Amino acid sequence: MGLTRRVIMNVQKTALYDYHKNLGAKFVPFAGYEMPIQYKDGIVKEHISTRTHAGFFDVSHMGQFFLEGDDTLTVALEKIIPADLKSLKINHLKYSFLLNNEGGIIDDLIITKTEKGFCVILNAACKENDIKQISQLLTKNHKYLLNNDLSLIALQGPKSVEILEKLISGVKNLKFMTGSHFKHEGENIYITRSGYTGEDGFEISISNKKVEKFIDYLTLNKVKPIGLGARDTLRLEAGLCLYGHDLNEQINPVEANLKWAIAKKRKEAGGFNGWEKIKSLLANGSEKIRVGIKPDGKVIARENTKIYSSDNNEIGFVTSGTFGPSVNAPVAMGYVKSEFSGIGTSIQLEVRGKKYGGKISELPFYKKSYVK
Amino acid sequence: MSEKKFSKKHEWVSLDGDLATVGITKHATEMLGDIVFVEVPDVGKAVEKEGQAAVVxxxxxxxxxxxxxxxxxxxxxxxxxxxxxxxNTDPEGASWFFKLKIKDKGEYDSLMSKDEYDKFCKENPS
Structure with a gap:
């Protein structure tokens, strides 16, 4: 068996590090943080309990980046973010990205309109560079802060609403992709109805001082801690991208099959990084495109697996692949030449030197159950 | 059947005459977590000591x-x-990986006993 030992150096920890340890977490270095990959139950059980009951995820490694300013802030952000920020209502959130000059994705993000400006949730591995990119567009009239005093907890699964409502009255009225302030333990906390698992759920921004007590309440209500392992299987079944794997700076939103995330108004009016290129790709299609992939048998096509057409021409590569516990089969995402992207197209996946059959599949693999 | 012997790569092997049965240890399954795919070798394949034989x-x-x-x-x-x-359920029993006809019993004799393997795992936590 080829089991390797890891050397962990100079890593950051979230406020809940010791709490995770007490819950039996196994840690891995992730984006400069030591994060739980799984707890005692293991990935499959954690995954299933999120889909059938509820699970909580410590996502405090992600950046909670607050921006304040007048309309000129909105104009500045719209240069790098292709969402319709001008029309975004207070307490509404959108999935979007930061784009480079070629339309490549610097990071994917969730942006919320706040009373004073915006809050942007950034990937941990990208947040430093993201802030550099964003701050270049700002002026002295704009304020910005990466708030490290806040933890971020995702509560996901069908029982989330019932459990959270008992503690914080009113959360049940939130619609998917909206948020609000709530009073909790004498503190003002911000909760959105959102997540990244394909389940109904919430993301709770709460001070590092209060977060342990909040988690105590969740565990008392049989909400299981969920590690990065199950977070990955859950998001992949839901057809959601993982930055650094399914997305990177060389990939644009059209190729990533995320053109829905570019606001209609922005597609037409432009004025954001890489618009010329994206406009032409929207009109003519891209050479390659992100697709869902289902291997025919049990073989798992992991990241970097080469994809071949049925007549043995190399047509693409896998960017995420795992076993989907709720689908009860292996699932993957990857990029193929666009002419092979039709649902049901037969492909071959080269795993350990052997070719296995598979098919282009619809995304998501697992049907979402958001509360609209 | 002879006593189980253990390798540093976390396989076990038992011997019945010149027929060996090989699997992965309970310790290995605990480190791996939920096992979702297994590929076993084809009959007739020649394998070397410490050579790749299966996939988990x-x-x-x-x-x-x-x-x-x-x-x-x-x-x-x-x-x-x-x-x-x-x-995951029965790694050292019904869930063996493959059987092979061995060439050199000395290779089996040189592997670790159960006690030696347990000690090895304690000293080499992954």
């Missing part, structure tokens, strides 16, 4: 399974290929 994948990663002894494969366990999760 958990939700986390793929790992090679090496043969602790050299020989010729006589059987792969189809049951675990059909139900990979069974390796």
């Amino acid at each position: 994948e958990s939700t986390k990663a793929a790992s090679d399974v090496y043969s602790p002894v050299s020989g010729e494969i006589t059987e792969g366990n189809k049951a675990i290929a059909d139900d990979p999760g069974s390796v």
Whole structure:
């Protein structure tokens, strides 16, 4: 068996590090943080309990980046973010990205309109560079802060609403992709109805001082801690991208099959990084495109697996692949030449030197159950 | 059947005459987590001591399974290929990986005993 030992150096920890340890977490270095990959139950059980009951995820490694300013802030952000920020209502959130000059994705993000400006949730591995990119567009009239005093907890699964409502009255009225302030333990906390698992759920921004007590309440209500392992299987079944794997700076939103995330108004009016290129790709299609992939048998096509057409021409590569516990089969995402992207197209996946059959599949693999 | 012997790569092997049965240890399954894919070798394949013989994948990663002894494969366990999760349940019993006809009993004799293996795992936590 080829089991390797890891050397962990100079890593950051979230406020809940010791709490995770007490819950039996196994840690891995992730984006400069030591994060739980799984707890005692293991990935499959954690995954299933999120889909059938509820699970909580410590996502405090992600950046909670607050921006304040007048309309000129909105104009500045719209240069790098292709969402319709001008029309975004207070307490509404959108999935979007930061784009480079070629339309490549610097990071994917969730942006919320706040009373004073915006809050942007950034990937941990990208947040430093993201802030550099964003701050270049700002002026002295704009304020910005990466708030490290806040933890971020995702509560996901069908029982989330019932459990959270008992503690914080009113959360049940939130619609998917909206948020609000709530009073909790004498503190003002911000909760959105959102997540990244394909389940109904919430993301709770709460001070590092209060977060342990909040988690105590969740565990008392049989909400299981969920590690990065199950977070990955859950998001992949839901057809959601993982930055650094399914997305990177060389990939644009059209190729990533995320053109829905570019606001209609922005597609037409432009004025954001890489618009010329994206406009032409929207009109003519891209050479390659992100697709869902289902291997025919049990073989798992992991990241970097080469994809071949049925007549043995190399047509693409896998960017995420795992076993989907709720689908009860292996699932993957990857990029193929666009002419092979039709649902049901037969492909071959080269795993350990052997070719296995598979098919282009619809995304998501697992049907979402958001509360609209 | 002879006592189980253990390799540093976390395989076990038992011997019945010149027929060896090989699997992965309970300790290995605990490190791997939920096993979701298994590939066993074809009958007739020649394997070398410490050579790659099978594949096991958990939700986390793929790992090679090496043969602790050299020989010729006589059987792969189809049951675990059909139900990979069974390796988590009974890794050192029904969920063996493959059987092979060995060439050199000395290779088996040189492997670790159960006590030696337990000590090895304690001293080498992964």
